[in-house]
Amino acid sequence: MKIKVIMPITSDIFNEEILQEVNYYASESTEVGVTSLDYGPASIESEYDEALCVPNFLEKAIEAEAEGYDGIISDCFGDPGVKPAREILNIPVAGACESSMLFASSLAKSFSVVTVLPNVVPMIENISKTLGVNGNLKSVRYVNIPVLEVHDKDRLKKELYVEMTKAIEHDGAHALILGCTGFMGVAAELQEQLKQAGYDVPVIDPIFAATKMLESVISMGLKQSKLTYMTPPSKERIKA
CATH class of the missing domain: 3.40.50.12500 (Rossmann fold)
Structure with a gap:
């Protein structure tokens, strides 16, 4: 494929x-x-x-x-x-968000997302509502690192770990989602680090x-339902 x-x-x-x-x-x-x-x-x-x-x-x-x-x-x-x-x-x-939340909801009764900036928190919360899993979402935390600066992996992992432990200890999260597709290559290490600290929970990489x-x-030979995602009506659409 x-x-x-x-x-x-x-x-x-x-x-x-x-x-x-x-x-x-x-x-x-x-x-x-x-x-x-x-x-x-x-x-x-x-x-x-x-x-x-x-x-x-x-x-x-x-x-x-x-x-x-x-x-x-x-x-x-x-x-x-x-x-x-x-x-x-x-x-x-x-x-990436939909897929992550569906996996998290199948693996735990609750989950939290740790993302980049406070600006995107409402966006993530709205996706959970549209998807119907907002009852499982305990919190959306952020590391306050802009997307274009997440290449500093050491800083990123340190900040993510801090917010993840807070999500578990204070918010009641039983699973964790990395809330940016730029958070690449850190999920497995953070999952193991949390396990060593006594928190045996899944950490989901969105991509x-x-x-x-x-x-x-x-x-499975499937695609989106055309009863849900109907083909737009034919009409003139002027592009810039």
């Missing part, structure tokens, strides 16, 4: 790392492609950024289907463009979750 990872940002600083990560997570027979946007925000840290990214994200999604890809991942924890893409495509579209969710849906 072929899956296309669309980075809904103009910055390409994550492209090579995300290609390596998804290739590592995916089955050996899965072919992975990665692309970023031609226009839009450099990173997504607000509803405004998310709105700006959607037009070119949808154009990239249409291109991917035309190129023969079997499914698409929106590589941002805000799941930008996922729902409109499901309306216009005949291949499945996976969101890993999205990859496996998408592969499963494709393998």
